[in-house]
Amino acid sequence: MTGFGLDTLALLAVIGLAGPALAAIPRLRLPVVVGELVAGIVVGRTGFGIVDATNPTFQLLASIGFALVMFVVGTHVPVRDTTLRGALGKAALRAIAVGAAAAVLGVMIASAFGTGHALLYAVLLASSSAALALPVIDSLGLTGPPVLAVTAQIAIADAASIVLLPLVIDPGRAPRAALGALVIAGAAAVLFIVLRHIERSGTRKRLHHYSEVHRLALELRGSLVLLFCLAALAIATHVSIMLAGFALGLVISAIGEPRRLARQLFGITEGFFSPLFFVWLGASLQVRELADHPEFIGLGVALGVGAILAHTVGRLFGQPLTLCVLAAAQLGVPVAAATLGTEQGLLAPGEPSALILGALIAIAATSAAGAVAKRRQAGAAPAT
Known part of the structure; x- marks a missing residue:
């Protein structure tokens, strides 16, 4: 792919359909993003080289997709x-216990494979994915106090891991990343105050009614404006747009996401930008490096199994084993780590693919x- 035009967009849209196609196979029950990642691997650096993940336009669209994906994660x-x-x-106590176990396992894994990324692995092992686990809980109709408790635990672990990731992936730049994260947090706090005032004053409802009558999608436009402004601030302060998207998602969730906005965001994200991002991520990975560095296959397995083991600490607090494993669901944090590591050259050849492999193992365990x-x-x- 030498250029990037409408024909390329059409091709990427078709490639992205691999996700829904594989997810539709009953026996596989694969999450949609897995199919999109696999499709990207096939057509990217590892496979036939049909698409060029280094194309600036492709990278820009993928960055928008990344920001939107993390935005949606925050709203979940x-x-x-x-x-x-x-x-x-209790959820916070379990999350802390899981974090302690993850720290020990992270040191062991980093030492065993000689990568020096113990802090990164600890965050990955302790992470959860609200965007992945909560829809699974809802779709299966799981209820009861233990399910409520694990939902809170997943939310805490998800938020904490996303905040910590930029600090641990490159410890040498941790002070600058921490300062940038504080700037994003401050901007998000200001947005929360302003948007809450708009909500309570009734202004948002009046705009909603006007937008609905005239079909202007003002809420979606406003959300995108805020997202892109926060993402630009993140770039200016040398932090990932991951934090910008997630912070804005938390703000919208705290105020209350209008259903119409939720549907619009779902359409624009899941219909185009999210598939494009995951295809780009798969295309940017060099999975063949796993063959050149087979120890990273072991690293991926260790990360996946380690995440499950770390979360089984919940058994000490009376948590059912199935819910322990469900809490090990991870997607956003490993994807973000692989993305940042690839973009900034922070990881060894094959290591980004190992992070994704670990996430896929955790996803498979979560589904089961x-x-x-x-x-x-x-x-x-009870029988009725």
């Missing part, structure tokens, strides 16, 4: 759910654990 964190507040204490939890819940339900 149940900030306003009052039923979670009673579970926050969810199915088992559903069967157990159905078996425990």
